[in-house]
Amino acid sequence: MVKQISVFVENKPGRLAAVTEVLMKHNINIRAFTIADAGDFGIIRMVVDKTDEAYQALKEAGFTVRLTNVLAVEVEDKPGALHRIAKALGDAGVNIDYVYAFTSEKHKALIIFRVDDREKAKEVLEKLGVLFKGEIN
Numbered sequence: 707m708v709k710q711i712s713v714f715v716e717n718k719p720g721r722l723a724a725v726t727e728v729l730m731k732h733n734i735n736i737r738a739f740t741i742a743d744a745g746d747f748g749i750i751r752m753v754v755d756k757t758d759e760a761y762q763a764l765k766e767a768g769f770t771v772r773l774t775n776v777l778a779v780e781v782e783d784k785p786g787a788l789h790r791i792a793k794a795l796g797d798a799g800v801n802i803d804y805v806y807a808f809t810s811e812k813h814k815a816l817i818i819f820r821v822d823d824r825e826k827a828k829e830v831l832e833k834l835g836v837l838f839k840g841e842i843n
Contacts, residue, residue: 740806
């Protein structure tokens with residue numbers, strides 16, 4: 707299980723810079739992130755190298771921040787890898803709330819999922835032989 711930080715911000719110029727400035731000043735590295743637009747507001751979801759420190763620093767800077775448990779799995783960076791996981795979860799009745807991913811120079815892809823039933827999802831993915839990441843380095 708990986709902890710993800712969600713930061714709620716106004717959808718206006720400079721807000722991402724304000725969030726990343728806080729992280730930079732605390733020497734916190736972003737490992738993965740995505741931004742979801744929700745009209746006048748946005749949600750920045752990210753996995754960082756120092757989760758607790760980032761959470762505290764962002765709170766102290768006045769941001770609305772939440773921690774969420776997500777699944778992070780490593781797969782081969784090749785066609786069909788995400789489909790295999792999505793199909794297995796869907797067949798098991800596990801809903802994927804959202805997902806984001808990135809690849810590395812090692813030809814691996816790291817996929818971050820938020821699902822409605824983490825334990826069932828873990829069982830399904832373990833049967834597929836998917837490698838879970840405890841933290842993202």
